[in-house]
Amino acid sequence: MKKILMRTAVFALIFGALSSCSVQKQAANNVDLPNKKEVLETAERANQYFMNKWPDTGKEIVGKKVWPSNLWTRAVYYEGLIALYKVDPKKEYYDYAMSWSEKHNWNMMRDTYTRNADNQACGQTYLDLYEIDGKKNPERIKLVKASIDSMMATNKVDDWWWIDALQMGMPIFTKLGRMTGEKKYFDKNYEMYAFTKYKHGGNGLYNPKDKLWWRDKSFVPPYKEPNGEDCYWSRGNGWVVAALARTLEDTPKSDPHYQEYLQDYKDLLSALLPIQREDGFWNASLHDPTNFGGKEMTGTALFVYGMAYGINNGLIDKKTYLPVAIKAWNAIAKDSVQPNGFLGWVQGTGKEPKDGQPLSVSKEPDFEDYGLGCLLLAASEVYKLK
Known part of the structure; x- marks a missing residue:
C-alpha cells in the first residue's frame, strides 16, 4: 500500500511539474502578445487625429505643388483604413473611404490611362469597396480595370522602375486576377515584377546576396553609403514586403510564380532579423546605422x-518572427503614436535615408497620410495575432 501511495505521490509531483512547465511555456508564448483592445485603441487614436484634421476627403493637398487627394500618399492611408475596417468594421471608416472614392469618381489620379503606379494606387481601395459591398456596383472598378487593361494591351513591362511602385501597382493586378478569374492579370503582374527584379538598373534592383532591394538604378553599385555598404532604404524595402504580402494574398498557389514571390518575401524578412535596432525600430538605412541612424x-x-x-497565414516561422514583430510594434505604439494620435518618427517623402531628416517625435512630415496607412496595415495584422 505504501509503495502505491509513494508511486502516486511521485506521479502527482511529476505531473504537477510538467503541467507547471506547460503553463509557463504557454504563458511565455502569449505574454508578449499585445492586448487586442490596446492595438485597436492605438490605431483608432492615430486615425481619429487624421480624420479630424481632414474632414473633407476631397480637399486638395497643398505643398510645394497642389495635389488631388487621390495621390499615392493618400491611397496608402486608405489601404490601411480598409485593413482596419476589416478587423473593426466601424461605419465611419467605411463612409470616409466611400466619400473619398466618390469625390474622385472612382478614377485614377488625373488620368484614367496613366501607366504610373503611384497614380493607380488609389484603385486598391476602389476594388476593396467593390468587394465589401458584394460586387454590386461595377462602376467602382470600371476605370481601374480600364487603366490596367490599357497597360495589358501593350508589350511594355518596364514601368515599375522604382521599388515603391511594386506596392502601389502589384496588388491591383492580383486583385483583378482573383476577382475576374483571368490569368492574364497574374501573368502581366509577374512580367513587370520580373523586369524590376532582374533588369532595371542593369541587373535588376534585387540583390540576392543581401536579400534586399535597391530603391532604383541610382543606388545600384558602385553607389555606396558613407560606411561603404550598399544603400538599402528601409521604407523602400518595406514597400516590397507589403507588395509581396498583398500579392501572395490574392495569387493562387497554383500560379507558376507563387513560389518565387513566397521565397522573395521570406528572404527579405530573414534579412531584417539581424539588423533590427535594440529599441525595436529599423534604421532608415538598413546597412548603415551611421547614415541618419535613429527611429523611423x-x-x-x-x-x-x-x-x-506571414505569422497569421502560416508562411513564416512564428517562433522566429513573433518576438521581432512584437518588439517593433511595441516600439511604434510607445514611441511613435502620441497621446493625441500624432505620429512621430515618420520620414517624409523621398527615396533614400537622408530625405526628410532629421526626424523627431514631434516633427511633421511633408505628407502625414502614408505613415498612418503603414501603421494601420501593421495594426490590422498585429490585432489578428494569436
Whole structure:
C-alpha cells in the first residue's frame, strides 16, 4: 500500500511539474502578445487625429505643388483604413473611404490611362469597396480595370522602375486576377515584377546576396553609403514586403510564380532579423546605422505588417518572427503614436535615408497620410495575432 501511495505521490509531483512547465511555456508564448483592445485603441487614436484634421476627403493637398487627394500618399492611408475596417468594421471608416472614392469618381489620379503606379494606387481601395459591398456596383472598378487593361494591351513591362511602385501597382493586378478569374492579370503582374527584379538598373534592383532591394538604378553599385555598404532604404524595402504580402494574398498557389514571390518575401524578412535596432525600430538605412541612424516608423511598420501577415497565414516561422514583430510594434505604439494620435518618427517623402531628416517625435512630415496607412496595415495584422 505504501509503495502505491509513494508511486502516486511521485506521479502527482511529476505531473504537477510538467503541467507547471506547460503553463509557463504557454504563458511565455502569449505574454508578449499585445492586448487586442490596446492595438485597436492605438490605431483608432492615430486615425481619429487624421480624420479630424481632414474632414473633407476631397480637399486638395497643398505643398510645394497642389495635389488631388487621390495621390499615392493618400491611397496608402486608405489601404490601411480598409485593413482596419476589416478587423473593426466601424461605419465611419467605411463612409470616409466611400466619400473619398466618390469625390474622385472612382478614377485614377488625373488620368484614367496613366501607366504610373503611384497614380493607380488609389484603385486598391476602389476594388476593396467593390468587394465589401458584394460586387454590386461595377462602376467602382470600371476605370481601374480600364487603366490596367490599357497597360495589358501593350508589350511594355518596364514601368515599375522604382521599388515603391511594386506596392502601389502589384496588388491591383492580383486583385483583378482573383476577382475576374483571368490569368492574364497574374501573368502581366509577374512580367513587370520580373523586369524590376532582374533588369532595371542593369541587373535588376534585387540583390540576392543581401536579400534586399535597391530603391532604383541610382543606388545600384558602385553607389555606396558613407560606411561603404550598399544603400538599402528601409521604407523602400518595406514597400516590397507589403507588395509581396498583398500579392501572395490574392495569387493562387497554383500560379507558376507563387513560389518565387513566397521565397522573395521570406528572404527579405530573414534579412531584417539581424539588423533590427535594440529599441525595436529599423534604421532608415538598413546597412548603415551611421547614415541618419535613429527611429523611423514607416519602414518599421511595413516590416511589422509583413511579419504579422506571414505569422497569421502560416508562411513564416512564428517562433522566429513573433518576438521581432512584437518588439517593433511595441516600439511604434510607445514611441511613435502620441497621446493625441500624432505620429512621430515618420520620414517624409523621398527615396533614400537622408530625405526628410532629421526626424523627431514631434516633427511633421511633408505628407502625414502614408505613415498612418503603414501603421494601420501593421495594426490590422498585429490585432489578428494569436
